[in-house]
Amino acid sequence: MSDSHSQHIITPTGTYVAVFVGLIILTVLTYVAAINDFGALNTPIALGIAALKASLVVLFFMGVRYNTPLTKVVVISGFFWLIIMFGLTMGDYMSRSWLGVPGR
Amino acid sequence: MDQQLEASVLGMWVFLVTEVMFFGGLFMAYILYRYWYPDAWAAASNHLNVQMGAINTVVLIISSLTMVLAVRAAQVGSWIGQIVNLVLTIGFGATFLVVKYFEYAEKFEHHLVPGANFAAPTQVIAGHLVHNHANVGNAEQLFFSLYFIMTGIHAAHMVVGIGLMSVILWMAWKKRFSPGYYGPVEVSGLYWHFVDIVWIFLFPLLYLLGAHLSTGAH
Numbered sequence: 608m609s610d611s612h613s614q615h616i617i618t619p620t621g622t623y624v625a626v627f628v629g630l631i632i633l634t635v636l637t638y639v640a641a642i643n644d645f646g647a648l649n650t651p652i653a654l655g656i657a658a659l660k661a662s663l664v665v666l667f668f669m670g671v672r673y674n675t676p677l678t679k680v681v682v683i684s685g686f687f688w689l690i691i692m693f694g695l696t697m698g699d700y701m702s703r704s705w706l707g708v709p710g711r
Numbered sequence: 712m713d714q715q716l717e718a719s720v721l722g723m724w725v726f727l728v729t730e731v732m733f734f735g736g737l738f739m740a741y742i743l744y745r746y747w748y749p750d751a752w753a754a755a756s757n758h759l760n761v762q763m764g765a766i767n768t769v770v771l772i773i774s775s776l777t778m779v780l781a782v783r784a785a786q787v788g789s790w791i792g793q794i795v796n797l798v799l800t801i802g803f804g805a806t807f808l809v810v811k812y813f814e815y816a817e818k819f820e821h822h823l824v825p826g827a828n829f830a831a832p833t834q835v836i837a838g839h840l841v842h843n844h845a846n847v848g849n850a851e852q853l854f855f856s857l858y859f860i861m862t863g864i865h866a867a868h869m870v871v872g873i874g875l876m877s878v879i880l881w882m883a884w885k886k887r888f889s890p891g892y893y894g895p896v897e898v899s900g901l902y903w904h905f906v907d908i909v910w911i912f913l914f915p916l917l918y919l920l921g922a923h924l925s926t927g928a929h
Contacts, residue, residue: 617783617786617787618783620780620783623776623779623780623783624776627772627773627775627776630772630775631769631772634765634768634769634772634914637914637915637919638761638765638919638922641915641919641920641922641923642922642923643923644923644924645923649920649923650920653915653916653919653920654912654915654916656915657911657912657914657915657916660911661908661911661912664775664904664907664908664911665904665908667779668775668776668778668779668900668904668907669900669901669904669905670897674717674720675717675721677721678717678720678721678724681721681724681725681728682724682728684728685724685727685728685731685732686731688732689731689732689735692732692735692739693735693738693739693742696739696742696743697742697743697746700743700746701746
């Protein structure tokens with residue numbers, strides 16, 4: 608490409624279609640996993656598949672893999688802080704019963 | 712132009728991070744109440760229409776594909792490609808909302824809307840789904856409250872997205888976009904995909920949570 612300044616990396620249609628097929632397969636997989644009883648593992652499996660699907664959308668459809676490092680940091684920090692909120696809040700609620708004190 | 716696009720994309724992502732936190736608060740409520748009332752959550756989840764939820768999941772994934780193809784059409788300078796894919800994206804978005812309408816209507820008919828007329832037909836006792844004679848169901852009402860708030864706010868985002876895409880379609884129709892300038896298509900696409908991601912988490916967490924119980928109960 609001669610004028611590389613105004614030219615962006617254009618992803619081939621085939622890549623997008625492949626990602627789309629992957630998302631459909633993972634949707635079927637999440638349903639099949641849900642109708643089977645894996646005990647305590649049902650939710651982690653569902654969340655694992657959902658996280659994988661979300662990653663595919665973020666990296667390919669939203670094109671974050673081609674974005675600047677600054678944008679990548681913003682994206683990652685957003686989800687990272689979300690995990691902190693879940694972690695700290697549940698860490699509080701789940702550990703309350705450990706103390707045999709009234710008013711917990 | 713490159714720098715402008717990078718700045719727009721960064722700005723959109725900063726907005727999307729606030730959206731992550733916005734939906735994050737609702738997911739936090741979901742996690743905590745589910746931790747407190749796991750059986751009520753599993754029983755109530757079984758009253759959601761998995762078929763409609765699955766159809767909507769596929770509809771949204773297809774709309775994400777047409778969205779990304781619209782951006783690509785702008786990048787390669789295809790006018791007809793932009794128009795066709797944007798119309799399809801809006802069409803699939805509208806399809807999602809129509810399915811949602813029938814789903815909500817079904818919930819009203821089955822008395823599954825929180826309030827004075829709420830009636831939970833089943834509950835989970837010792838890991839089994841059983842008919843609910845005593846008609847208890849306050850925790851189930853919590854599930855349905857969160858179901859309506861989370862899917863309702865998600866649907867509101869879909870409405871905004873369709874409005875956004877209509878503006879982009881109009882701009883594309885006027886031939887505003889070129890391989891050198893397609894920022895608005897790209898940035899609006901980011902919003903569209905984000906709404907898709909929210910649904911990717913809502914579908915298994917709301918609809919499929921108790922699916923393994925129903926197979927034994929029927």
